[in-house]
Amino acid sequence: MKKKQFKLQTQITVFTIVIVVIAIYTTIYFTTRWIMSSIQQEINTNIMNVAKVIANSPNVVEEMKSGDYYQNTIQPFVKKILADTNQVEIIVVADMEGLRYAHPNPQRLGEKFVGGDELRVVKTGELYISEATGTMGTSIRAFAPIYDWENHQQLGFVMVGNLTQTVAQIKKQRVITIILASFVGLFLGIIGAILLANSIKKNLLGLEPEEIAKLYVEKKGMLEAIHEGVIAIDGDEKITLINDSARKLLRIEETDIIGEKVTKLFPTSRLPEVLKTGVAEYDREQMVNDTIIINNRVPIENGEKIVGAIATFRDKTMITRLAEEVTGVKQIVEALRANTHEFMNKLHVILGLIEIKEFEEAKKYIIHTSKNQQQIMTLVMGKIKDPTIAGLLLGKISRAKELGITMNITSDSYLEKREGKITSSILITILGNLIENAMEAIGLSDKEERVIEVNLMESKKKIIIKVKDTGIGIPKENVSCIFERGFSTKALSRGIGLSLVKNTVENLGGSIEVTTRVCEGTEFMAILPKEGKL
Known part of the structure; x- marks a missing residue:
């Protein structure tokens, strides 16, 4: 049973769409990973910068020296920063014992810091990012120490953070945007694939690959079978086809002559004239290498445009002999x-x-x-x-x-x-x-x-x-x-x-x-x- 073959147009369309899909979603994969990393880096940098700004604020340092959890101005200052800063949800200021001087929830003032990840900043006074669960939930946290540089003493620390749920939501929105853009790209790719397939199909005159292969084999067989010389040229007067009979009659020994000017190998062919005028010439006699040949020359047309010309010719003596045999x-x-x-x-x-x-x-x-x-x-x-x-x-x-x-x-x-x-x-x-x-x-x-x-x-x-x-x-x-x-x-x-x-x-x-x-x-x-x- 003969295996069913899909049409060339279908093959090209499907193949192009597959390539577009692979290209788009490979790009999405690497782009998403880069964006996720970029978003995380952006958030980490943002909360760390806010944390350092607050920790170095003179007002915060002075208020931390007072030791009063409730009568300080740090809470209003932090509240204003929260309102004016994007992508920051939590700001906590605490002393070395972990007692809060500022918190998004005023009722938490004076209470101990929760999470356990503050011990590092208390002990070493270094800047770092961590993830832990506090009173507001799991969050990404940036820690910065608060120093009294005059007395060379650490007074406490600042924690600025974002809830991991919020970070995940930001990442999700970015991914959705990328996916929507990829669908637009896929849609345009499908349209392009269809247009490309139609264009190729039109250029191939609607023929399928097996039909083209069959025509090529048949053309080659016909050229080898006929005794007439056949030579064809394109619109630039360059040879595109020549068979063995033509080579023998014209005494052409060169093997690679495709692409050569016809006037170089066959000056009297009159094919350039036929190409220009578009007028066919039939049964014309001419002398080639001391041999009289009968020549037919016709233009090759694609619609109303002349794209080439072809000549067939044969030794007149052989034609006469065959005519005598037949009649x-x-x-x-x-x-x-x-x-x-x-x-x-x-x-x-x-x-x-x-x-x-x-x-x-x-x-x-x-x-x-x-x-x-x-x-x-x-x-x-x-x-x-x-x-x-x-x-x-x-x-x-x-x-x-x-x-x-x-x-x-x-x-x-x-x-x-x-x-x-x-x-x-x-x-x-x-x-x-x-x-x-x-x-x-x-x-x-x-x-x-x-x-x-x-x-x-x-x-x-x-x-x-x-x-x-x-x-x-x-x-x-x-x-x-x-x-x-x-x-x-x-x-x-x-x-x-x-x-x-x-x-x-x-x-x-x-x-x-x-x-x-x-x-x-x-x-x-x-x-x-x-x-x-x-």
Whole structure:
């Protein structure tokens, strides 16, 4: 079962949101810890400063010398400081016995200091911060000693503090503020992730990663499969794509040419002109490295903007050869050439006989040759009603004679002018290539019997073509490969003929069979339906 893949837009959105969440909450974690520490430090510094100010106040020092808990002015002074100072909730002034001279609750005046953490300031007279539970609850406390510097005597101490509950509330409010800010950041991050995903999706033309990978693999396969040269440029006239066929035709040996200016490697490409004008050019001939190529050039458009241009081109000679193979022109040309060659040979014989004044022999030769040619033409034309096919067979018979091969048309052969999808050019392609293949097979044989037998039969529904030779035959291991394009046992052959025959037959919905025995010969039989398939 194929695993379900999330769309690229969804993946980008989720991935970006996850990154934003991790970034925000990592920041929150460290920021919160720093703020907690900062708040604590701020509170400690604040209460210690207030404690030192009160402990060094002359009024407090003088009143502490009096020893009167109730009739002193320290309590009003402390009360005013409490009212005017933020983040301070408790101020206590006490003597060395711990008796209170000032307290947020006036009823506690004269009573002993509670908490136990005051012993340190009483014994050592040092400044410090501690946490303890007093009459108002648990609090953070700053202690500062009160000195009579004239008599070098410690008179008491000041404790300034904040309830731990209040400190916790301050920290909580700060944390809530940070969290609310993080939610705003997360919301903006989500919006940004969606916009980013939409932008990337748009730039990728709505394609998913697997679709992009598939297109890349398909593009690479197509470039390697086609024989046409392909070269593309971007809006800056720099090469963005070139295949191996283009490299061969342009004779480019450099491996890394992507990003190079096209005018440097292919000055006559006219791609810059197509890029500027936006006008395509088709089937233009031009000379490149002593080779005539057929060139097509078109602009690459993205909406109404031209973003590049692409050219495809191919050797004109190869195109001509393939056209001749496909249309059967090659077979007709060869047949005409064979007829012309045989005619010239006979003319040379007649000319020679006349020169040596053997007029009677020349007359007999002309009559005999004319009679044989007439018999052959009558035989072929009588059985084959299509003049194009008849001309092909006559040419092949002449060609066979040149090679010392006897080519026979069977007595039961018959071909009318057909109706349906089978055209003369199709028959020329099939019949011409099969006969040519038979001649080549016989040419490789040392047998004295050098015969090709051609049988053409037509019915209302189909045409059957049989070509039998007495050549070398086909080894068993090669039988399955003979119809593959490029396969050949002959060094100079391009391996196109039989492949072209098979493709043509199959395109008609027909079939082709081969019967062969090594050193005895081969027979090909093609069955072509006039309509539909077999």
